[in-house]
Amino acid sequence: MDASTAHSGTVVICNIAYMGSDSNPFEVTSAQLFDYDSYEKIQPTIIIDNIEAAPGESTTALVMVNNISNLGSGDIIVTYNTSVVHVIDVTAGDGNALIVQASNIDNTAGSVGITAWDESESHTGDVVFAHVTFHAVGEYPDSTTLAISSSELIDYTSYDIIGHSVANGTFSIIDKEPPVITAAIATLDVILNDNGRPRVPGTNVTVLNATVLDSESGVVNVTIDLSPIGGSDDQIMERIAGTDVWTVATTATDGINLTHELVVTATDGADNTNTSVIGLTVLLRGDVVRDGELNSADSLYIAKYLVGKEPMPSLLVGDMSPAEGDGRITSADALYLAKYLVGNEAAP
Incomplete structure (x- = not known):
């Protein structure tokens, strides 16, 4: 125990050193855990994930039995709204997991029953009960509770029913389409x-x-x-x-x-x-030759245009004087630019 603080997540209870030929001499067959504040015994809990998917997509929820000791087998029924989601598969997990023996998917009634056990060994701690794959059949923003409506857990050794609580999940249809x-x-x-x-x-x-x-x-x-x-x-x-x-x-x-x-x-x-x-x-206003600069080439071009030696430059760029424009390109525009180049006017 630790009287100074509570612990959550994966917690080390103790370390045991063993010397011998048997590579796996220990098995945890019983355990009791107590809440730090209430002193109440921590009950096992069957939990199903909160999951989400876009319309037409599938995703898998993990069904877990947490804080369990000496688990041998179990049965659960999960119910859901069939206008939102369907179940398409049930499989066993890996590692500390029971083996799914049978499942009954009913997408008319909106339920999936799952039976799982492991005849070879008991399971303690956080145990994977099953993986359930759901397919979104509704539209955004539909959602439904994934309700564990019936459940039973059996002790591996005594065959007694193990008391437990349940934590329902939610399936939500999300928007994954961009604007x-x-x-x-x-x-x-x-x-x-x-x-x-x-x-x-x-x-x-x-x-x-x-x-x-x-x-x-x-x-x-x-x-x-x-x-x-x-x-x-x-x-x-x-x-x-x-x-x-x-x-x-x-x-x-x-x-x-x-x-x-x-x-x-x-x-x-x-x-x-x-x-x-x-x-x-x-x-750039005044850059009639479009070289990215204001220089004498621009005023020269206007002068040549005025005597008929160049085509008319862009009125948008060349109409500099007066400041608000007069709808023409005249010697006033060339003069303004020339005065700017010697520092006698502001940039056009």
């Missing part, structure tokens, strides 16, 4: 970089939308990684009321002159996730 992301788009899909200077209204802002569906546990969260364009790597998108569309508006301060695939992540009520991408191109 479906459709129509992930940017409006606009090409924008100007944002540097604090005014732009033609709307040219530096995009609205990112994603339609997300989940018919089982429902969509609870949608985020997008805006770090490539200078935003949060876990930006929350808001659901548009009455729709399945999740949205966020953003500008771009980084990732200029690049086309990005911004990753959308959707999470449902069962913590399943799915991802998609939204394409977005960020242009």
Whole structure:
């Protein structure tokens, strides 16, 4: 015993040293365990696992007899809701386990009877009674109690009935299907970089939308990684009321002159996730030759365009003056850029 503290789990009672030719001279034929607080004798307990599976999937529950001494045989009946789950197999366990001798599966009534014993030796401690395989026939979020409705345990030596308690389990059907992301788009899909200077209204802002569906546990969260364009790597998108569309508006301060695939992540009520991408191109205002820099080549190109020696550059990129744009490309735009290059104006 240990008067100073209680013990749980696998506990060493004592160590016994044996010297002799017999490799297995000892057998535990009787044992009594007492609760540390109540001083009551700890009764054996038949326990069946809590288990879960997705619709159409199968999983196996372990039926255990815990805290038992000198167990020889037993019979149990487990009942369940057949609209949720069916039993498809019963097998014996390994190690400290009885041997399943017979089983009766009735998926109409919702019961499985199991008889198990071991004629060769008794079993003490935590003993595997059987493995029961269940198949989910219902839908999320169906569940049913796995009720040990009848049970009897027999002592190996005396053939007496062993008193015990039971602990029922639960079979739950879970959602393992991720959300479906459709129509992930940017409006606009090409924008100007944002540097604090005014732009033609709307040219530096995009609205990112994603339609997300989940018919089982429902969509609870949608985020997008805006770090490539200078935003949060876990930006929350808001659901548009009455729709399945999740949205966020953003500008771009980084990732200029690049086309990005911004990753959308959707999470449902069962913590399943799915991802998609939204394409977005960020242009540098004033970079009419599209080399990723603002330099004299850009102002020269505008000058040559104005005298008919080059095609018209992009109005989105080239309309710099006034700050809000005037819908034209003129010498004012070239002049503004030239003054910026010598430090007399802010970046366009």
